[in-house]
Amino acid sequence: MAYLVASVGGVLFFVMSVTxxxxxxxxxxxxxxxxMSPENALGMSESARRGxxxxxxxxxxxxxxxxxxxxxxxxxxxxxxxxxxxxxxxxPHLWGTRRIGPDLSRATGSRSEDWHFTHLYxxxxxxxxxxxxxxxxxxxxxxxxxxxxxxxxxxxLETLGRAREIAGPEGESHAREGCNCPDDEMxxxxxxEPLNAHPARTRRDGIVPAExxxxxxxxxxxxxxxxxxxxxxxxDHCASCHGSGGAGDxxxxxxxxxxxxxxxxxxxxxxxxxxxxxxxVAGSSMPAWRDHAPNDLxxxxxxxxxxSVTRPIPPLPESLVEAGARVYGSNCVxxxxxxxxxxxxxxxxxxxxxxxxxxxxxxxxxSLRALRNGVDGTPMAPWTSRLDAAEILAVAHYVRGFFGxxxxxxx
Amino acid sequence: xxxxxxxxxxxxxxxxxxxxxxxxxxxxxLVSVTFGVVxxxxxxxxxxxxxxPWLSWGRLRYAxxxxxxxxxxxxxxxxxxxxxVPVLSGRRVTSLRLGRWLFALWNFAVMAPGxxxxxxxxxxxxxxxxxxxxxxxxxxxxxxxSAVQFLPPLFTRGLDYLYVxxxxxxxxxxxxxxxYPMGNIVPEFVAGASGAAFSGLWIHDAVGLFxxxxxxxxxxxxxxxxxxxxxxxxxLSMLGFWLLFFxxxxxxxxxxxFSVIPxxxxxxxxxxSTLLGVDVVIVVANLLMSLKGAGLIPRDVGLRFxxxxxxFYLIVSLQGSIQAQMAVNATVHFTxxxxxxxxxxxxxxxxxxxxxxLVHVWQRIGWVRYNARLVDHAxxxxxxxxxxxxxxxxxxxxxxxRLWQSGAPxxxxxxxxxxxxxxxxxxxVPVAGGFIALLAGLTTGPRGGGxxxxxxxxxxxxxxxxxxxxxxxxxxSS
Numbered sequence: 034m035a036y037l038v039a040s041v042g043g044v045l046f047f048v049m050s051v052t053x054x055x056x057x058x059x060x061x062x063x064x065x066x067x068x069m070s071p072e073n074a075l076g077m078s079e080s081a082r083r084g085x086x087x088x089x090x091x092x093x094x095x096x097x098x099x100x101x102x103x104x105x106x107x108x109x110x111x112x113x114x115x116x117x118x119x120x121x122x123x124x125p126h127l128w129g130t131r132r133i134g135p136d137l138s139r140a141t142g143s144r145s146e147d148w149h150f151t152h153l154y155x156x157x158x159x160x161x162x163x164x165x166x167x168x169x170x171x172x173x174x175x176x177x178x179x180x181x182x183x184x185x186x187x188x189x190l191e192t193l194g195r196a197r198e199i200a201g202p203e204g205e206s207h208a209r210e211g212c213n214c215p216d217d218e219m220x221x222x223x224x225x226e227p228l229n230a231h232p233a234r235t236r237r238d239g240i241v242p243a244e245x246x247x248x249x250x251x252x253x254x255x256x257x258x259x260x261x262x263x264x265x266x267x268x269d270h271c272a273s274c275h276g277s278g279g280a281g282d283x284x285x286x287x288x289x290x291x292x293x294x295x296x297x298x299x300x301x302x303x304x305x306x307x308x309x310x311x312x313x314v315a316g317s318s319m320p321a322w323r324d325h326a327p328n329d330l331x332x333x334x335x336x337x338x339x340x341s342v343t344r345p346i347p348p349l350p351e352s353l354v355e356a357g358a359r360v361y362g363s364n365c366v367x368x369x370x371x372x373x374x375x376x377x378x379x380x381x382x383x384x385x386x387x388x389x390x391x392x393x394x395x396x397x398x399x400s401l402r403a404l405r406n407g408v409d410g411t412p413m414a415p416w417t418s419r420l421d422a423a424e425i426l427a428v429a430h431y432v433r434g435f436f437g438x439x440x441x442x443x444x
Numbered sequence: 445x446x447x448x449x450x451x452x453x454x455x456x457x458x459x460x461x462x463x464x465x466x467x468x469x470x471x472x473x474l475v476s477v478t479f480g481v482v483x484x485x486x487x488x489x490x491x492x493x494x495x496x497p498w499l500s501w502g503r504l505r506y507a508x509x510x511x512x513x514x515x516x517x518x519x520x521x522x523x524x525x526x527x528x529v530p531v532l533s534g535r536r537v538t539s540l541r542l543g544r545w546l547f548a549l550w551n552f553a554v555m556a557p558g559x560x561x562x563x564x565x566x567x568x569x570x571x572x573x574x575x576x577x578x579x580x581x582x583x584x585x586x587x588x589x590s591a592v593q594f595l596p597p598l599f600t601r602g603l604d605y606l607y608v609x610x611x612x613x614x615x616x617x618x619x620x621x622x623x624y625p626m627g628n629i630v631p632e633f634v635a636g637a638s639g640a641a642f643s644g645l646w647i648h649d650a651v652g653l654f655x656x657x658x659x660x661x662x663x664x665x666x667x668x669x670x671x672x673x674x675x676x677x678x679x680l681s682m683l684g685f686w687l688l689f690f691x692x693x694x695x696x697x698x699x700x701x702f703s704v705i706p707x708x709x710x711x712x713x714x715x716x717s718t719l720l721g722v723d724v725v726i727v728v729a730n731l732l733m734s735l736k737g738a739g740l741i742p743r744d745v746g747l748r749f750x751x752x753x754x755x756f757y758l759i760v761s762l763q764g765s766i767q768a769q770m771a772v773n774a775t776v777h778f779t780x781x782x783x784x785x786x787x788x789x790x791x792x793x794x795x796x797x798x799x800x801x802l803v804h805v806w807q808r809i810g811w812v813r814y815n816a817r818l819v820d821h822a823x824x825x826x827x828x829x830x831x832x833x834x835x836x837x838x839x840x841x842x843x844x845x846r847l848w849q850s851g852a853p854x855x856x857x858x859x860x861x862x863x864x865x866x867x868x869x870x871x872x873v874p875v876a877g878g879f880i881a882l883l884a885g886l887t888t889g890p891r892g893g894g895x896x897x898x899x900x901x902x903x904x905x906x907x908x909x910x911x912x913x914x915x916x917x918x919x920x921s922s
Contacts (some may be wrong), residue, residue, distance in 0.1 A: 036599070043615065043689055047622050047653075050693030054709050055626070057643050058697070059638035061706045088571040088742055092502020099601045100640075100704035104774055106849040120636020128640045130647070130699055132778040135854045156490065162855050166485050166502070169495040219707065232853075313842075325851045 043435035062117040068211030069210045070118035075123055075196040077189075084189025087182050089127065089170065098129035099193065105221045112139040112230040114223045116208065119197055134165060139194035143231040148318040149187045149409075151176045151288045158285035159318075161273045176288035196285045198228055206352035217346040230291075234427070235313030237386060241304070245311055245327045249303040251323070252331030260339070261330030270322070271333065279340030289318045290410030291385070298399035300436065306334040316385025316411070346397050349430045353423060357431030360424045365432070373435030383412045394436035400429035455530045459809045460867055461543045463521035466802050468551050471885040472515025473795075475559075478880055480506040481872045487865040498561050500564040502591030508576035512790055513572060513650060514583070514857050515555045520798035521658040522550070525613065525803040526592050528665050532610045535597035546589050553582045570643055572650040573897040574626040580628040587621045606683035610662040623649035623693070644713075646695035651789055652692030659757075659794045660688075660727070662801035667734050670804065676733035684727035690704035691720045701777060713770050721765030728758040739742075744897070745819050748805060749800030752827055756792030760785060763838075769913040775849065780864065781841020788834040791875065796826070799882060804888050805892030815889030816897050818881045825878030833871035840864030 036397035077085070088094070092245035099120075101111045108114060115138050120126055144152070151158055154176035156165040179187075197204060203223055214220040252259050268277065274289065276282040279296035279437045287291050294314075301309075322330060349357070362371075368387040370377040375389035388395075395403065404425045407415035416425060483504040486492045493499040537543065558575040561567065568575050575583070591885050594617060598610045606614075627646020631639035664681065675681055697705055697713035726825055731754045735742070744747045763785055767776055776782065803819055806812055842863055847857040 040618075042686075043618065044622070047693055050696070051626060051645065054641045054694065054697050056632075058641040058705050059634060060707045062636075062638045062641070062704070066705075090503070090565040090567055091500065092569065094569045095502055095505050095571075098778060099702070100703055102777075103704075106703075106774070109851065110848070110854075114702060116627050116639075117637040120639075123636040123639065124633065125568060125631040126643065127569055127638040128637075128643075128700070128703075129570060130778065130782065132848075133858070160855070162857055162859055166486055166490055166493055166500050167495060168500070171495045223704070236853055243849050322853075324851070332515045340593050343533050380915075414866060431820075 046417060048240075050268060055134035063139055065116075065212070066121060068213070069116060069208040070121065070211075071196070071200040074118065075199050076190075077192055078155070079194045080185045080188040082189075083181075084185035084187065085127075087171070087186045088189055090418045093419070094127040094136075094258040095131060096129075097135065097137045097303075098132050099126075099136065099404070100128040101138050103219055107136070108222065108225045109230060111136045113197075113225040113228045113258075116197070116223055118208075119194070129377070136165075137190065137193050139198075139229040139231055139326075140190050141193050141198060142229070143234045144320065145316075145318040146187055146234040147223060147289045147322070148238040149190060150179050150183060151285050151318075153186065154185060154288070155284075156180075157273070158283070159273055181383055194229060195310040216409040220295070232322070233313065233320035235317075235319070235321055237312070237315035239312035239321075241311045243308050245330065246304065247306050248327040248331045249307045249334055252335055259328070259332035259335050263328070263334075263336040266325075266329055266333050267336045268442075270325075271337075274318070279337065290315050293319070295399065296337050297342055300343075300394040301338065302392040302437070303334065305389065306337055306345060307331075310334070314385070316383075343398070344396065344398075349427065351414070353427040353430075355428035360420060361431050362429040364416070364419065365428065373432060385411045388411070390432045390435035391438055392436075394433050397429055397433065400432060402424065404427055455534055455755075456536050456541055457530050458526050458537065458543055459811070461540070461680065462503045462523045462526045462805055462809065463528065463812055464547055464808065466518045466595075466886065468547070469516050469519030469523060469798070470621045470800065470879070472511055472519060472551075472555060473879055474883060475541030476508055476516055476878075477872070477876050479504045479511060479877060481869070482796060483508055484865070484869045484872060485713050488862070497565065498668045503563050503565065503567075506567050507559050509572060510558060510562065511555070512575050512653065512795075512825070514550075514558070514575075517655055517798055519614075519656075520802055521662075522546070522590070523667075523800040524658075524662055524798070524805060527663070527808070528801075529594045529597050530610065530614065531669075532607050532613075533597035533600060533667070535600050538593045538596055540875060542589060542593050542785035543615070546586060546593060549582060549586045549589065549596065554579055554586060568628075568632065570628070570631055571647050573631075573643075573646060575628075575631065577632065580625070583628075584621070584625055587617070587624060591617050591621060607664075607684060608675060608678065611682070611685050612657040612661035615685065616654060617663060619653035619657070619689065619693075623653045638700060640700055640703070641697065641705050641709070644699040645693065645726075648695040649693055649698050650696065651794075652688075655691065655790070655794045656688070659753065659797035662730060662797045662804075663754055663757075666746055666804045667731060667801055667920060670742070670744050670750075671735070671738050673734065673737070676736075678728050680726055680730040684723060684730060687719075687723040688727070691716050693813075695720060695768070698773075701770060704770045718765050724758060724761035728754055728761075745816070745823055746800045746804035748771055748823055749796050749803060750824070751800075753793050753796030753800060756796060756830070760788040760793055761766055763788065775845035777845075779841035779844040779848075780837040780861070784834045784837025787830065789839065791826075792830045792834060798824075799826070802882075802886065803894075807898045810892045810895060812894070813887055813891055814893035814897070815885045815887045816893060818885030819887065820885075822878045822881035822885055823828065825874040825881060829871050829874030829878055831877065833868055834870060836864050836867040840868075849855070853870060 043243050097114070101107050101114045103114045148159060152160065153168045154172050155167050157165045171186065205228070207223055210224070212220055272283055274283045274285040274293040275296055281293045281295035283293065304403050307330070309319060310322045310333065366377050367379045368377045368383065369375055369390065370380065373390035375387040378385065380387050396417065403413060404416045407413050420428070482492070482499065483501050486501045491648050492499070499505065499865065513883055526537060526543070554575070558579045561576055561579065568576055569819055595614060620846035623646060626642060627649060630642045634642060635647050664675060695713055697709045698717050701710050701714065735751055738747060738751065742751055766772055767781065769784060805813055843864070844857045847860055
């Protein structure tokens with residue numbers, strides 16, 4: 034009898050724990066998922082499915098969580114808390130209990146594919162100071178030669194957070210209705226905006242806060258104070274791609290298309306630098322750096338400006354001065370715009386915004402290189418088949434003239 | 445309860461099985477520690493693996509924890525059970541042949557293939573459950589066999605004669621058998637957040653229903669056996685036992701505080717975690733009262749390991765109660781604080797209890813080698829190493845958590861962790877040294893060297909409140 038009481042009692046304890054903390058939450062969560070999930074939540078491709086297996090076997094979940102908590106510290110860094118339905122394809126779940134690297138639940142669209150490949154092949158070539166182990170066995174000897182495993186893994190990373198993002202505002206309001214919890218403060222946190230707060234996520238045409246612009250201007254005034262700090266930050270965060278001398282030849286550059294900007298061969302306005310650092314360069318591997326203090330970004334900006342060289346430029350023959358405008362007008366305005374601001378009629382359709390020559394001036398050499406060879410990884414094609422050498426020279430000179438011109442004016 | 449009807453003679457103890465599991469435990473331990481050290485080095489030298497997949501951090505992390513839980517603690521518990529169950533029950537374990545099968549199954553069908561599989565990339569990404577499903581099947585089979593092996597002797601004479609250590613053995617074996625499939629298999633078939641709820645249960649059940657009861661079985665056995673005095677209070681022992689089995693399983697969801705899992709489940713788990721701290725205070729107070737008179741640092745090394753393990757148990761449990769609280773959890777969850785906590789639990793509490801059990805058992809086998817000096821060194825090295833590691837990781841966790849909350853760029857938390865990661869790896873030196881000394885201490889020295897230390901250290905005062913079966917001085921009898 035005593036045996037019976039003890040064993041029934043003991044087993045009941047266990048059954049109770051599984052019921053209260055396993056089966057009951059499962060029912061609640063399933064009901065919640067059914068009510069809040071978009072009707073046809075985005076599924077996973079076969080490749081992403083295989084990538085999930087790679088992610089599992091390499092223990093990625095033991096350093097990267099996939100669970101944004103209902104905490105402001107988490108939400109401001111990663112975005113909206115993870116809802117139950119977002120894991121509807123997670124067999125088994127990959128929530129994780131340790132964050133050595135950042136949470137990945139909102140990884141979609143946050144990094145370029147090239148960046149992922151380079152980072153997986155050799156993490157410190159793009160993130161100096163990272164402690165992530167390299168995964169060279171997913172590659173065929175170079176970051177630019179990913180094997181199927183690496184492609185699958187990156188395809189999987191791109192699915193993280195995507196279903197909810199693609200469901201869009203309609204999805205969010207559907208979830209809000211399904212939640213039916215207007216008075217539940219905690220549940221309401223799930224609808225945090227922005228959905229994805231990844232600080233490195235690029236934003237095309239994103240707004241640059243006025244405060245940041247002001248900091249850039251004041252940093253220019255105190256340039257000597259900010260340079261040492263700027264140099265240190267540049268070395269920590271930028272040199273791995275842009276190179277220690279700014280020539281766009283850092284160790285991470287080789288496998289990135291388009292290549293990192295050559296900072297020696299360009300002059301940038303404060304506005305352009307602030308924009309590139311705050312919003313990243315959409316369509317390239319240049320991430321945004323919104324998690325950095327405005328002062329620090331401005332200090333880096335000062336370092337970048339100091340890189341650019343000005344060489345004496347051979348004067349353009351008189352006969353070609355007028356050809357520059359003509360060639361530009363008939364070939365370049367579609368993308369770069371009549372004002373040279375990169376806002377031509379076709380610009381919006383392109384994978385990457387065309388150069389805004391008003392805010393960014395290539396050296397003559399750089400300009401010629403781009404016209405002759407195109408810019409790999411961008412829509413800029415080589416023009417040697419369409420323009421002759423004299424025309425190329427003329428337009429190379431011409432585009433440099435936009436820089437620093439007053440807004441609204443021509444050159 | 446005193447059972448004067450049973451003769452004081454110890455029934456047959458299969459010392460060959462004690463020995464085999466003991467050695468397997470120590471070998472698995474050193475292998476697992478090596479995995480841990482190589483993994484920890486990758487925080488300092490991330491390219492350490494040299495591009496070899498099976499040396500990479502993620503896979504080693506899987507092999508490290510599964511090795512510690514199943515390879516080291518599992519084998520050490522079996523070694524202890526082959527000694528303790530006959531002593532406690534006055535009956536032989538079910539079968540020597542079954543024992544050989546169990547040994548082979550556990551080491552050559554679970555540990556060896558489990559390690560090979562996770563290192564070669566066949567695994568499941570579930571904490572404390574990384575061995576793949578096919579291995580889980582073997583583990584469950586082995587757990588059934590171990591229940592068949594050890595439980596019948598304990599059920600022979602009625603509950604009134606069950607000593608508290610026996611209660612914990614029964615509890616540990618039965619509940620592991622229930623919890624293991626729930627934690628290792630269910631999440632494969634339940635997606636996302638719901639699966640995580642089951643995973644959370646298992647993360648705590650692995651510690652609470654497998655490791656803790658069997659480690660406490662050792663503690664409750666070694667203290668009266670070595671001091672030759674009964675446990676301070678049988679009532680507190682039983683209160684602690686039932687509270688433990690009531691509260692431990694209810695803790696699971698505290699691994700996912702501030703998640704989408706229903707808030708009432710989270711709060712229930714946090715409440716249970718708080719009460720668990722109270723329970724552990726009861727258990728440890730009872731144990732410390734039982735240790736009274738043995739001195740602050742008991743001369744008998746087996747007892748000393750167990751006593752230190754008891755203190756670690758108190759610290760780690762109170763720490764656990766505190767870190768489950770929302771205000772604390774918000775900062776330290778996901779940080780090295782938790783890693784420090786689990787090392788304090790598995791390396792401080794459980795490994796000290798297991799080592800104490802092994803030493804205690806070894807001392808009482810006439811034919812095994814025993815080097816008292818090395819075992820003594822092992823204790824001090826381990827005590828120093830685990831303290832250093834736990835303190836270091838605990839501070840690291842607070843630093844990381846604060847930096848995350850500050851909104852600083854992510855990499856700053858990585859940079860700030862470096863010195864702590866270096867200290868953690870350095871702490872592995874005394875830990876590894878201690879475990880090597882333990883293995884050497886139990887494989888070198890004179891045969892039967894342990895018997896001398898037992899006679900030397902045992903309190904001469906005869907105590908008849910405790911069954912004489914609990915403190916056998918006879919050498920090995922098989």
